[in-house]
Amino acid sequence: MSRFVRASNYRHVYGSPAKREQTYENIKISASAWDTNLVSASAKYLAVNYQSGGGGAFLVVPLDATGKLPDLFPLCRAHSAPVLDTDWSPFNDSLVASAGEDGRVALTHVDEQILHDALAAEPIVNDLEPTVKFVGHGRKAGHVLWHPTAEGILASASTDVKVWDVEHQTAAYTSVNHSDMVQSIDWDHQGTVFATTCKDKKLRLFDPRAGPEAITTVDSHSGIKGSRVCWMGSLDRIVTTGFSRTSDRQLFVWDSRDLNKGPVKTINIDQSSGTIMPFWCEGNNVLFLAGKGDGNVRYYEWDNDDLFYLTEYSSPQPQRGMTFLPPRALNPAEHEIARAFKATGTMIEPISFIVPRKSDAFQSDLYPPARSNQAALSAKEWLDGRTSKPNLVDLQNGVERKGGLGEKKVYTATSSQVTPVKQAESVKVTRTIATPVTTAPVAAPIPVKAPERVVERAVTPPAPAHSAPAPTSVESKAIDETKTNGGAPISFSSPPTTNNNNNNNTSNKNDEEIQELKVENAKLRDELCERDTMIRELELKLERIKAAFN
Numbered sequence: 001m002s003r004f005v006r007a008s009n010y011r012h013v014y015g016s017p018a019k020r021e022q023t024y025e026n027i028k029i030s031a032s033a034w035d036t037n038l039v040s041a042s043a044k045y046l047a048v049n050y051q052s053g054g055g056g057a058f059l060v061v062p063l064d065a066t067g068k069l070p071d072l073f074p075l076c077r078a079h080s081a082p083v084l085d086t087d088w089s090p091f092n093d094s095l096v097a098s099a100g101e102d103g104r105v106a107l108t109h110v111d112e113q114i115l116h117d118a119l120a121a122e123p124i125v126n127d128l129e130p131t132v133k134f135v136g137h138g139r140k141a142g143h144v145l146w147h148p149t150a151e152g153i154l155a156s157a158s159t160d161v162k163v164w165d166v167e168h169q170t171a172a173y174t175s176v177n178h179s180d181m182v183q184s185i186d187w188d189h190q191g192t193v194f195a196t197t198c199k200d201k202k203l204r205l206f207d208p209r210a211g212p213e214a215i216t217t218v219d220s221h222s223g224i225k226g227s228r229v230c231w232m233g234s235l236d237r238i239v240t241t242g243f244s245r246t247s248d249r250q251l252f253v254w255d256s257r258d259l260n261k262g263p264v265k266t267i268n269i270d271q272s273s274g275t276i277m278p279f280w281c282e283g284n285n286v287l288f289l290a291g292k293g294d295g296n297v298r299y300y301e302w303d304n305d306d307l308f309y310l311t312e313y314s315s316p317q318p319q320r321g322m323t324f325l326p327p328r329a330l331n332p333a334e335h336e337i338a339r340a341f342k343a344t345g346t347m348i349e350p351i352s353f354i355v356p357r358k359s360d361a362f363q364s365d366l367y368p369p370a371r372s373n374q375a376a377l378s379a380k381e382w383l384d385g386r387t388s389k390p391n392l393v394d395l396q397n398g399v400e401r402k403g404g405l406g407e408k409k410v411y412t413a414t415s416s417q418v419t420p421v422k423q424a425e426s427v428k429v430t431r432t433i434a435t436p437v438t439t440a441p442v443a444a445p446i447p448v449k450a451p452e453r454v455v456e457r458a459v460t461p462p463a464p465a466h467s468a469p470a471p472t473s474v475e476s477k478a479i480d481e482t483k484t485n486g487g488a489p490i491s492f493s494s495p496p497t498t499n500n501n502n503n504n505n506t507s508n509k510n511d512e513e514i515q516e517l518k519v520e521n522a523k524l525r526d527e528l529c530e531r532d533t534m535i536r537e538l539e540l541k542l543e544r545i546k547a548a549f550n
Contacts, residue, residue, distance in 0.1 A: 006308065009355065009365055010286055010301055013337065015313030016352045024061055024348040025068040028052070029320060032101075034084045034142060035183060035226040035275050035292075038321025038343045040096070042088035043329035043373070045110060046341060046348060047096050049083045049321075050075060054535030056083040056100045060110050060128060061348075065119055071543045074118050078106035078130035080528060085143050090326070091151050091375045098130075099141035105156045106130040107166065125540065136162050136171050142181060149191045149390045149403065150382035151375035157182035161196065163208045165379050172383055173208040183227050188256070189234040190387055195256070197227040203240060205259060209385060218259045221250055230278040231256075232287070232302060234389075237264075239287060241276035244268070249276055251289065253307060265307055269298070279324050281338050283368040286310070288338065288353075290322045297322075297340065297351070313351065317344045327370035328393055337366055367395045376403040 029038060030049035040047045041063075050059045056079030061069065079100030089095040094110040108130045117124040137158035147153035152166040159181055163173040180199035187194045193207045193215065203220040221227050223243025230239045238254040249272060253265035269276065274293030281288065285302040295315035300307045321343035330336050331352075338353040355366055369392035376388035389403035 006303070008301055008303070008308070008310070010284065010299075010310055010337070013286075013299065013310060013353055013355055015297060015340075016354055017315065018066075018350040018352070022066045022350065024066060025346065026071070027059060027061075027069060027346050027348060029343055029346065030082060032082045032084065034082075034101075034140075036085050036142070036321065037277060037323050039323045039341055039348060040086045040088055041323045041325050041341055042093040042096070043326050044093040045088070045096070046323075047086040047088065047098075048343070048348065049086065052077075053539065054531070055080045056102065058083045058086055058098055060096065060108075060115065062112075062115055062119075065115070070118065070123060071546065072118070072123060072125045072540060074114050074125055074127050076108050076128040076130065078108055078133065079104055081140070084140065087144050087146055089146050089151075090148060090371065091373050093373065097144045097146065097154055097156075099144040099156055101140040103135065103137040103139060103141050103158065105134040105136070105141055105144055105154070105162075105164065107132040107154075132166070132169060134162075134164055134169065134171075136164075136174075139181070142183075143185050145185055145187065145194075147191045147382065148187050148189065148371070149375065149388050150377040150379055152379035153191070153382055155185060155187070155194060157185045157196065161185065161194070161206065161208075165383065167379055174212060175206055175208070176212045176214070178202075178204070184229045186229050186231045186238075188231050190389055191382070192387055193256075195229045195231065195238055197229045197240060197242070201227070203229065203238075203254070203259060205256065209383070216259050218262070220252065223247060223250075225273075226275040228275065228278055230280050230287075232280050233282040233285070235285075235302070237302070239278050239280070241278050241289065247271060247273070249291070251276070251278075251307075267307070277322055279322070279338075279340075281324075281327075283327065283370060284337050284366070286337070288324070288340070290319060290340070290342075292320065293318050295319060299353070313353070315342075317342075317349070319344050328372065328395065330367075330395070332362055332367050332395055333360070335363060335366060362396045364396065369394050369401055372400055374400060 024046065027048055028051040030051045032049065036049065038049045044063060046061045046063065048059045048061065050057045052075065055077055057075040057077045059073065059075055076098070078098050079102050081101035083098050083100050085099045087097050089097070094112070096108050096110065098106050098108065108128055110128060114126050114128060117126070137156065137160070139158050141156050141158050143157040145155045147155070154164045154166055156162050156164065160177045161175040161182065162171045164170070165172045178196070178198045178200065182196050182198055184197045185194055193205055196204045196206070197220060198204070201220055201222060202217050204214040204217045206214050220240055221242025222245045225243045227240060227242035232239055236256050238256050240252045240254065242250055244250050249269040251267040251269060252263035255261065255264050269289070272291055272294055274291045277290045277292065279288040279290070287300045287302065287307065289298045289300070295318050296312050298312040299310045301310055319342045323341050325339040325341070330339060334352065335355045335357050336352045337355055340351045340353070342349045342351055357363055372391045372393035374391045376391045377386055391403045392401040393399070394401065
């Protein structure tokens with residue numbers, strides 16, 4: 001038989017939906033048209049983009065709180081516009097990041113007691129409060145993604161991609177702008193590089209510690225609809241899903257080491273209109289494809305450098321979004337290799353993908369070591385250039401395994417797309433003295449940067465790690481001197497005494513303006529907080545009235 005049929009552990013995998021009482025009901029899932037998964041999962045909680053009035057909110061549900069949720073339940077109101085994406089920290093099952101249409105990125109630490117009180121016989125409803133907010137994107141922030149190996153590193157995407165140092169609340173890296181909105185983003189296995197897809201039909205690869213430019217940029221799916229990207233675990237392969245010119249739903253497999261040679265595998269799936277959401281089952285080398293707007297979940301196995309179709313799970317209920325549980329939280333006793341959470345209607349439905357086995361013993365061939373909840377690197381170590389494989393945990397005995405040093409991979413760049421980061425040009429200036437005998441020595445060149453007026457900004461991104469950052473105070477002083485000296489920056493080593501008063505006056509004036517802006521921003525934030533609180537109170541009153549009539 002093996003001569004004709006490819007041997008596989010996953011040939012007979014089947015999807016088993018949860019019973020009705022094991023689903024999560026009475027959830028107002030967001031009606032936003034933004035292409036997102038709508039739901040994300042940690043080993044303890046689900047986060048669901050929520051449909052609410054007066055700003056953006058998302059719902060956090062404990063995994064064991066199945067059944068119908070009460071009408072009044074805590075929300076996290078971290079945004080002033082609809083929430084577009086959420087992602088749980090791989091190293092803290094209670095820490096969730098969110099991105100919203102207001103361009104902000106927020107971090108929320110889930111208080112388990114607040115959720116417990118809301119589920120009590122006499123519920124007490126208090127909303128969850130965000131811990132940190134980042135303001136950095138000029139347009140809506142559509143995606144947010146934690147780093148896979150370094151704790152406290154977070155990526156968010158709009159028309160650009162920012163990598164945040166959470167501890168210091170700064171943007172450690174900002175990519176050059178894409179020509180349009182980023183539609184999808186994913187880190188590689190070690191968190192060295194990340195890939196993006198964009199509305200301009202391009203696939204890009206970035207190394208954030210090397211510079212803001214893309215390593216390589218290639219043409220991807222030619223259709224005008226949404227495209228997704230997914231890294232195939234520790235392999236050097238990338239999966240993208242999208243549409244052809246004739247609206248066929250497609251799957252491309254790329255060699256990440258050389259994107260320029262085009263896809264190494266192309267599959268035309270069907271002609272449905274919904275975006276395909278790809279999910280990689282690490283360790284099992286199984287790829288799940290869930291189509292938006294239909295009830296199908298197809299799965300493929302990557303074997304011998306090729307992708308083989310296994311089968312599909314079909315359901316009459318179409319999915320609007322989907323996510324998968326971290327492998328370390330699966331149930332080996334049931335031979336469960338993956339568990340999906342399907343967003344449909346007002347319900348989240350768990351689906352277990354099971355390999356049928358007669359033995360109840362632990363199946364080591366189905367459960368290789370999975371990613372643990374212990375970070376392999378700190379944020380500082382990663383920013384300093386270190387690379388590590390993720391730490392692993394044995395699913396049979398819970399023993400932790402260190403990831404070890406990561407491998408240095410070489411990626412082929414597209415020369416037409418990659419340009420070196422421009423260094424600030426040095427300005428050589430001499431100062432004329434009244435005495436005709438001598439001239440002043442030439443001062444050290446000062447890089448001149450165009451001034452920016454920032455009304456509200458929670459963090460200020462530093463210069464990229466590959467180049468030495470120029471001190472902010474020096475840049476600001478150079479700009480002020482340019483204004484008062486006919487457009488030419490002067491040396492600060494021996495400044496003319498006649499300009500001291502002008503410099504001090506200008507500096508004092510700028511300080512006053514900055515202080516006024518800070519006061520105004522604080523006032524506006526307080527007013528916005530009061531408005532959100534009032535809206536939430538009105539919503540709670542409305543829900544109580546509805547509950548009383550029902």
